[in-house]
Amino acid sequence: MADKKMYELGAVRSKFSELFEYGQAQAAKIGWEHIYDFSLGNPSIPAPDCVKEAIIDMLDHKTSREIHSYTNARGLLEVRQYLADYMNETYDAGVGPDNFHLTVGSSASLAVIIRALQEDTSDEFIVIAPFYPEYRIFIEPIGSKCVVVPPDTEHFQLSIEGVAKAITPHTRAIIVNSPNNPSGTVYSEDTIRRLAALLKEKSAEIGHPIFLISDEPYREIVYDNLPILYLPHYYDNTIVTYSYSKSLSLPGERIGYILVPPTVDDHAYLMTAILGTARMYGYVCAPSTYQRVIAAVRGATADISEYDKNRHLIYDNLTKMGYDCVYPSGAFYLFVKAPDGNSLQFMENAKKFNILLVAADEFACPGYARISYCVDADMIRRSLPAFKKLLALYK
Amino acid sequence: MADKKMYELGAVRSKFSELFEYGQAQAAKIGWEHIYDFSLGNPSIPAPDCVKEAIIDMLDHKTSREIHSYTNARGLLEVRQYLADYMNETYDAGVGPDNFHLTVGSSASLAVIIRALQEDTSDEFIVIAPFYPEYRIFIEPIGSKCVVVPPDTEHFQLSIEGVAKAITPHTRAIIVNSPNNPSGTVYSEDTIRRLAALLKEKSAEIGHPIFLISDEPYREIVYDNLPILYLPHYYDNTIVTYSYSKSLSLPGERIGYILVPPTVDDHAYLMTAILGTARMYGYVCAPSTYQRVIAAVRGATADISEYDKNRHLIYDNLTKMGYDCVYPSGAFYLFVKAPDGNSLQFMENAKKFNILLVAADEFACPGYARISYCVDADMIRRSLPAFKKLLALYK
Structure with a gap:
């Protein structure tokens, strides 16, 4: 049935x-x-408050058609331009509007990027325990193996040895999530550097890039003045997934993005594969009102x-x-x-x-x-x- | 890559x-x-105007948390209750809130229902030319065959003979779209009756139900006082997909639903498979603001x-x-x-x-x-x- x-x-x-x-x-x-x-x-x-203000301003000053029409499948150009400007100003990211694909939140971003990267079902995706259980749901039902690196219960950073052991010639990507759900820890710069060095070495060894998927819905929620790291600065083949669910308290509205920086191998090819996957999964565009909201609030949290x-x-x-x-x-x-x-x-x-x-x-x-x-x-x-x-x- | x-x-x-x-x-x-x-x-x-009014009313009278929180994966219960009431009053549908799964629009509904119904890749899905080209994209990339019934260029209804020829023991479902994109025609009651009779006969013949997926984003956009037919009244195994993109002019906001009426064989099982597919594709919930809007505007177009x-x-x-x-x-x-x-x-x-x-x-x-x-x-x-x-x- x-x-x-x-x-x-x-x-x-x-x-x-x-x-x-x-x-x-x-x-x-x-x-x-x-x-x-x-x-x-x-x-x-x-x-x-700026979220409410942005919505009311939009309703008062734009036509229904301007607010509610279909947008480009990747998201409104002006919103992606804003995102590029914001990331360049904040993290010196060196990205442009075509590096962004707006999505219906982090889960959508991850489901789409994982399927877009999967060349065949022998591809493996590595996750680091503890990890958000939905990761597995985006990997296994499409036929791939979800390889779990055991938790580093000493520091709740990540075990570089564990990652090294998990990598095989079939490894396509590894997902990291810092600040971490559920451990509440933040990976240190040293952890990231060591991970990047390992991934570079292993990519060369297996003869194809291992992509690093940095799932960052909690990016701005750090304490004790910890720095926020922009992972593509440490490892070229980093793809960033972001969501406004947590930082802007909009989890029900479903708005986020995939960022494929120009440092990623064949990034334009991957952006097109993202477009294709989003199409196959039935995503048409991210909600248009909230696309405009995220540009209007200019990085507020x-x-x-x-x-x-x-x-x-x-x-x-x-x-x-x-x-x-x-x-x-x-x-x-x-x-x-x-x-x-x-x-x-x-x-x-x-x-x-x-x-x-x-x-x-x-x-x-x-x-x-x-x-x-x-x-x-x-x-x-x-x-x-x-x-x-x-x-x-x-x- | x-x-x-x-x-x-x-x-x-x-x-x-x-x-x-x-x-x-x-x-x-x-x-x-x-x-x-x-x-x-x-x-x-x-x-x-009631859309704008509903949003402003919500922003003025509800807390951020009430408006923007995650909802149930199927959609807010009160919204699904409203939908059930509306469908019962308007079409005597005999449905309840648990027959609805709110989605991010018609494409999402179709991608999800097709994958949920697919038991294995030998399953075939029938579409009637002329048809919205994305149907094929929800069928072929998951490994199924998209069987095209040639157009009835005489009346732009549908060729019952053509459908009969297209059905095989592997047929899982048939998608119809009336009012039709792109032909602008509406299937007559006679067409629906004949299709229902054929599907009943063929389901018995092949020994499993052929599901009828009625894709209805243009449901209310009919002219010359044509009646709007509720297809589950004609054929038990009908699944309805609906979207507010056209009738409410909200295409960019991505809001719609899947309706699996209680007449559908094992409907509760199918609703659970829909939940699972939505999860795997990365859908978390339909945008919460617009879930509330569709309930607030109570059938307005x-x-x-x-x-x-x-x-x-x-x-x-x-x-x-x-x-x-x-x-x-x-x-x-x-x-x-x-x-x-x-x-x-x-x-x-x-x-x-x-x-x-x-x-x-x-x-x-x-x-x-x-x-x-x-x-x-x-x-x-x-x-x-x-x-x-x-x-x-x-x-």
Whole structure:
């Protein structure tokens, strides 16, 4: 009646959905004020006012046709020109409008770039644990192998040795995600340099380029004044995927882009393959209103300092209680070790105290759990006694 | 460096793009006022005011989080409930919110439903000429055969005999599109009844259901008070794909849905396969602002009577001049016969008089050309002397 593989992809809606439904049901019983939901990556900080202003300005000063018409499949030229200018000013990127393909968000960007790069099903794609579980869904159903590099549980950087071991003559690309979901860590410049050196060496060895896909939905969400690195400066064959879901708090609007810099081998060929893949997957253009919004707001972000306050609130308190937490330097996730190493049981135990968090087994990093702190600070404060009780279970 | 098949899909951007670029270049030379561009299906009538009002109301009365958060992957429950209510009131459809999956427009709906239905690559999908050329792109790159039923050039309904011949034991689904792009015709109730009878008979014969995919982006754009048929009333295994691109003049915003009514065999299984396919293709949810807009405007459409005026203006005048036109009863396209049967040459000749129209060779119907009359009426008026000169070439 329908494809079994597709059915299974739809049916296995992951622990997130189960937890979401549990939360809904529990809230109906005891009220949301007694639920401490740290399970989702839905930004809590509002989009900056300039988003609303840009939309109203557009509605007031442009015709319906100007706002709502089909755009070029790659995105409006003036928006891609703005993106190029912004990246050149901010990162000295040396890119032009034709290096961008606007998409319906990061998942779309990744699904499209992975399929565009796949020359045949023997191609392999490497992911670094812990990783966003959807990566696998963009790789395996098209027939490719998803090769997982085990987590570096010492520093939550990435294991260069692990990557070296994962590379084979079939390696097409490697996906990195920094700031990282779910670990909340940011790869250091040293990590990037070492990764770039390895990829250069291995590309030469296997006789074709290994592409580095840098998935950057959390790019601007870094703390402690950490620098934001532009990865194509370190490795020529870097493709960047970006989304406005997190930095601009617009996850439901579906707007992002793929950037293939001119340093990428045969970049024009790849841009055309991206166009073809987007066509085959049924993408016509990114939503036109929000294409214009991202150009209008000129690099604005939601007030990230609010996440920084949450970060201190939850990290400092949980650490003080005795939880073993990975120091969070980016995104809005705190990665915490299950006290006895059993993260699935830890997730279940947390539910007893109405704390919803996600076992990192989903992220290929068992033994840890992800706490999303893109929530109201007040909920964090109210949750602290529950976290204390949860830890007491283990003592 | 990238997949050759994907490259080719991107590179062959069709006659539309070529014509578009030609138009731009020619306009730069002689000015847009001297170009008669009938090549695109970009609605000329503005979105109704209620769209703007709904957006402003939302921005004024809802929080950023309420407007812009991720929604359920199938779409907001209240929006799907609204759609169910609307379809039940308007067509006595007998559907509920779980029969809908909101998408990023018709192309997304079709790409997803075709892949969800494909059990293996031996599955065949039937399309009826003339047809929207992207159908082929959603079928062939996933390894299936796109079986084309030749056009019924007598009535531009569909040839039941042609469909009967096209069906094999591998037939998975057939796509129909009424009101039709590019012919501008609407299938009669008699046509639908005969098609339904054939599909019932053939499904029994081959031992599995043949799904009818009814692609309805022009559903409400019908003239002469023609009734709008709800195809699931005629054939149980009908899946409906809908888009707000045309009826609400929002093509750039990418919002539409797949409707799998409860009459469809194993409809819940199929809905789950749709969810899985959408996931694999990188769709997360339909744009949240516009999900809410379609519920807020409660079935409103752009002022279709304006297209009706254009229809008379162009059909009456071209017919009077001596063009052989298919009587247009829906959508906003006039299908005209190339005077000597050579439609590609006709398109080239039209360019000599700065008329941009599309040879229907693209739509698997050589010998005809498509004139999109979703344009300013004044342009139609100004174009008439050029059409006269074009026809004179053939005398």
